[in-house]
Amino acid sequence: MSAAADSDVAIRVRGLVSQFGTQTVHRGLDLDVYRGEIIGIVGPSGEGKSVLLRQIVALEQPSAGEIHVLGVQVAPRLPSGDLQGLDKRWGVMFQDGALFSTLSVKENVLLPIREHTEITEKLAGELADIKLTMAGLSDEAHHKRPAEISGGMRKRAALARALALEPELLFLDEPTAGLDPVSASRFDRLVRELTDALGLTVFMVTHDLDTLHEVCDRVAVLLSGRVAAIGTIDEVRALTQPWIIEYFSGPRGRAAANSRGK
Secondary structure (H helix, E strand, C coil), X not given: CCHHHHCCXXXXXXXXXXXXXXXXXXXXXXXEEEXXXXXXXXXXXXXXXXXXXXXXXXXXXXXXXEEEECCEEEECCCCCCCCCXXXXXXXXXXXXXXXXXXXXXHHHHHHHHHHHCCCCHHHHHHHHHHHHHHCCCCHHHHCCCHHHCCHHHHHXXXXXXXXXXXXXXXXXXXXXXXXXXXXXXXXXXHHHHHHHHHCCEEEEECCCHHHXXXXXXXXXXXXXXXXXXXXXXXXXXXXXXXXXXXXXXXXHHHHHHHCCCC
């Protein structure tokens, strides 16, 4: 691939192998994620979608293969272990939100700001308020603990924390899981709006067919340890692989497509 094309790639995965004891999850997986896109990662349970996310953000190391993020090699980890500040250039929203229950919503967002910047406490507080407002939370919610707000609000708080350091890359692991359809739709629109406004690249693991139709520019399907299909949702839905047919053209898949005039 040419140097010009390389500059358009935010995440590059080559020959990824992931083994856990006698179980092999990824078997030579290759994937490119382009700058500025929202890509949805789908596949049956056990295909290592969340494992792939954790490996890309250097929380786990694969058994073999290479991962480069924004031009920096994260796997195999270089001897120095230096991520060259990548942890400030990406934000991660984990599947359950992973908010600290003993801290207020605002204090949760303040954590990465305090850890990675040297700005004053006053400015840090103002920045945390801005991020929470961007995520659609009222001023009243900023000072509540996670248990005192709804599931949808906790998702928004977790999103605000992921955006605290103004990242280039946003990783979302099942962001609408557990939300009612209305809250999930609102969250989808928020992700799309923030991506367009902030110029983000979004890597999203999801099972939500509505989310795939609503916000994703491309979809990658993980099957048998590899990327079995990748493209726009219409391109992927047109394929004849049995799992893809069952997933995208079953009752829920048809309902999601029909609701958007596909």
